Amino acid sequence: MSISLHNLTKSFGSNRVVDDLSLQIDDGEFVVLLGPSGCGKTTTLRMIAGLEQATTGDISIDGARVNDVPPQHRDVAMVFQSYALYPHMTVAANIGYPLRVRKMDRHQITEQIQRTATMLEITALLDRRPRELSGGERQRVALARAIVRHPKAFLMDEPLSNLDAKLRLQTRGELKHLQRQLGTTTVYVTHDQAEAMTLGHRVAVMNQGRLQQFDTPLMIYNQPANRFVAGFVGSPTMNFLEGEVDVANRRFVSRQIALSLNDSQLEALQQVETKRVTLGIRPEHLSVSLEPRAGSHPASVYVTELMGSETFVILQLEKTKLVARAPGDFRADTDSQAWLEFDMTKAHWFDEAGMRRDMV
Amino acid sequence: MRKFLRYTTIIVVLMATLAPVYWLITISFKREVDQFAVPPKWFSFSPTLEHYLDAFVTRSFGGYLMNSFIVAICSTFCALVLGTLAGYSLARFRLPRNLDRQLALWILSTRMFPAIVTAVPLFLIMRDLRLVNTRLSLVIVYTAFNLPFVVWMMRGFFAEIPRDLEEAAMVDGDSRLGALRRVVLPLAAPGLAATAVFCLIVSWNEFLFALVLTQTDAAMTLPVGIAGRVTQYGIKWGVMSAAAVVAMAPILAFAMSVQKYLVRGLSLGAVKG
Numbered sequence: 001m002s003i004s005l006h007n008l009t010k011s012f013g014s015n016r017v018v019d020d021l022s023l024q025i026d027d028g029e030f031v032v033l034l035g036p037s038g039c040g041k042t043t044t045l046r047m048i049a050g051l052e053q054a055t056t057g058d059i060s061i062d063g064a065r066v067n068d069v070p071p072q073h074r075d076v077a078m079v080f081q082s083y084a085l086y087p088h089m090t091v092a093a094n095i096g097y098p099l100r101v102r103k104m105d106r107h108q109i110t111e112q113i114q115r116t117a118t119m120l121e122i123t124a125l126l127d128r129r130p131r132e133l134s135g136g137e138r139q140r141v142a143l144a145r146a147i148v149r150h151p152k153a154f155l156m157d158e159p160l161s162n163l164d165a166k167l168r169l170q171t172r173g174e175l176k177h178l179q180r181q182l183g184t185t186t187v188y189v190t191h192d193q194a195e196a197m198t199l200g201h202r203v204a205v206m207n208q209g210r211l212q213q214f215d216t217p218l219m220i221y222n223q224p225a226n227r228f229v230a231g232f233v234g235s236p237t238m239n240f241l242e243g244e245v246d247v248a249n250r251r252f253v254s255r256q257i258a259l260s261l262n263d264s265q266l267e268a269l270q271q272v273e274t275k276r277v278t279l280g281i282r283p284e285h286l287s288v289s290l291e292p293r294a295g296s297h298p299a300s301v302y303v304t305e306l307m308g309s310e311t312f313v314i315l316q317l318e319k320t321k322l323v324a325r326a327p328g329d330f331r332a333d334t335d336s337q338a339w340l341e342f343d344m345t346k347a348h349w350f351d352e353a354g355m356r357r358d359m360v
Numbered sequence: 361m362r363k364f365l366r367y368t369t370i371i372v373v374l375m376a377t378l379a380p381v382y383w384l385i386t387i388s389f390k391r392e393v394d395q396f397a398v399p400p401k402w403f404s405f406s407p408t409l410e411h412y413l414d415a416f417v418t419r420s421f422g423g424y425l426m427n428s429f430i431v432a433i434c435s436t437f438c439a440l441v442l443g444t445l446a447g448y449s450l451a452r453f454r455l456p457r458n459l460d461r462q463l464a465l466w467i468l469s470t471r472m473f474p475a476i477v478t479a480v481p482l483f484l485i486m487r488d489l490r491l492v493n494t495r496l497s498l499v500i501v502y503t504a505f506n507l508p509f510v511v512w513m514m515r516g517f518f519a520e521i522p523r524d525l526e527e528a529a530m531v532d533g534d535s536r537l538g539a540l541r542r543v544v545l546p547l548a549a550p551g552l553a554a555t556a557v558f559c560l561i562v563s564w565n566e567f568l569f570a571l572v573l574t575q576t577d578a579a580m581t582l583p584v585g586i587a588g589r590v591t592q593y594g595i596k597w598g599v600m601s602a603a604a605v606v607a608m609a610p611i612l613a614f615a616m617s618v619q620k621y622l623v624r625g626l627s628l629g630a631v632k633g
Contacts (some may be wrong), residue, residue, distance in 0.1 A: 050530075070535075071527075071530040072532075078528065082524050086521070088547055097529070102533055136629060
């Protein structure tokens with residue numbers, strides 16, 4: 001079932017939490033709302049669920065405007081960050097609750113509970129109460145309660161954030177598998193860019209109530225629409241250098257470094273009126289070596305962080321720190337000299353307003 | 361030594377609180393000659409049920425007992441239904457300009473003036489409504505009297521229950537009232553029980569309004585009935601004591617049976633579950 005948000009705005013008093021948001025979510029799609037805390041992503045989800053009233057704008061489910069439809073008639077299921085399991089009911093009663101309020105036949109309810117519990121491998125827990133369950137088990141029960149009634153859409157509010165790191169990764173995979181299996185439209189809220197990249201068909205990056213970019217994970221990573229998206233997505237974060245375009249010498253000049261530009265870059269950057277631009281480059285597009293090579297720039301090693309299969313090398317260039325990815329066997333002492341190469345074909349350019357400028 | 365002190369204190373306190381009760385119970389079983397014996401007959405007297413028979417068979421204390429039951433239960437029920445809904449609304453819905461806060465304070469303020477100031481106007485109102493000497497008048501007055509207490513207690517209990525739960529219930533397909541009934545109220549049950557006990561006790565013991573609003577056996581409650589045995593011709597100690605014992609018994613039994621909830625209800629929120 002498709003969900004569409006049209007010029008959606010939500011204000012609490014004079015505080016505009018969601019600002020003119022438009023999104024078209026297709027049938028069967030897994031869309032992630034990604035952003036820092038307070039960016040309006042949870043409020044957006046709650047408006048889709050009907051728990052918050054939109055100040056202006058329209059919400060449609062399957063083409064029908066649902067702004068004035070109360071949550072119980074929207075036929076969407078929500079998984080809360082706290083799981084919101086009913087503490088006084090057994091797991092079975094929790095899962096069966098949505099069916100019970102729909103006055104479904106008793107035998108059918110039992111059957112559906114069994115079927116869902118089997119799917120999520122929680123049949124052994126059915127007689128327990130929520131407080132007797134571990135975090136991961138609670139999360140599964142919350143998920144079971146959402147899928148038992150085949151809703152039009154799943155809405156998930158940071159469902160993995162209360163799990164420990166290892167379980168989170170495992171559950172993330174299971175969640176993705178389950179969604180692809182069921183094919184149910186899903187809107188998923190998270191502040192974790194790794195979750196967004198791995199789970200979503202498309203990711204909507206939000207900041208301060210405004211939509212920054214709505215695209216596939218690959219496009220968001222490779223062609224971030226603005227400096228905020230570029231900095232928010234990717235770990236370690238993209239490196240930024242502020243400087244000016246020197247058109248005559250076909251160069252980008254910052255306080256720390258001067259880098260030559262190719263024809264298409266020059267053409268795009270010439271159109272920036274002030275000539276003041278920011279270069280963005282991901283750590284994997286910086287290569288470090290201990291010997292100078294043609295076109296490499298000297299820098300000093302601030303610290304190295306071994307991650308196992310790779311090493312993050314943090315380098316100091318004047319007063320700016322840059323992060324580069326190096327192979328796992330890379331070793332360098334603190335404050336030793338290293339040489340840095342920029343893969344300029346992978347550079348991102350942003351103007352003073354933070355907008356992407358390398359597209360012609 | 362500490363242990364000794366502790367137990368001595370407990371015994372002294374128990375004696376102080378329970379001695380009048382003991383005296384009351386023994387009087388109710390003593391013949392009149394024994395009641396005023398000097399020195400007092402603490403233990404050795406021949407028990408009799410004559411005062412109980414006098415009160416509940418010859419006199420109309422049975423009717424007073426019934427009135428007390430009906431009035432206490434009906435007014436508690438009404439106060440709980442109305443107060444729970446009001447308390448829930450005040451806990452969950454925000455009104456512009458903090459009106460919800462002010463409304464809550466205003467509700468509480470009705471309990472701050474002495475009850476006697478409303479006695480005269482209430483009597484006049486009830487007289488004009490032709491409700492004087494009816495149980496209905498007492499049910500209405502006690503409901504109104506208990507309502508602020510119920511609203512405040514329940515508002516506190518509801519505020520402790522995470523909003524997520526009822527929001528989950530509503531997204532799961534339940535209406536707000538359904539979510540209140542199936543999810544929120546079961547969780548607030550200990551609080552509800554504690555509140556109910558207090559309402560029952562207040563209504564059961566209430567004397568002032570019952571005195572003002574009832575003069576005949578049709579609606580008179582036990583406290584007024586007992587006090588009525590102090591007449592210009594004599595004081596019926598035996599009958600009064602027997603009736604008082606009967607008045608005390610049900611509320612005591614009830615409080616003991618819900619003691620578990622009472623403690624849990626009052627400490628709810630102190631320890632998060």
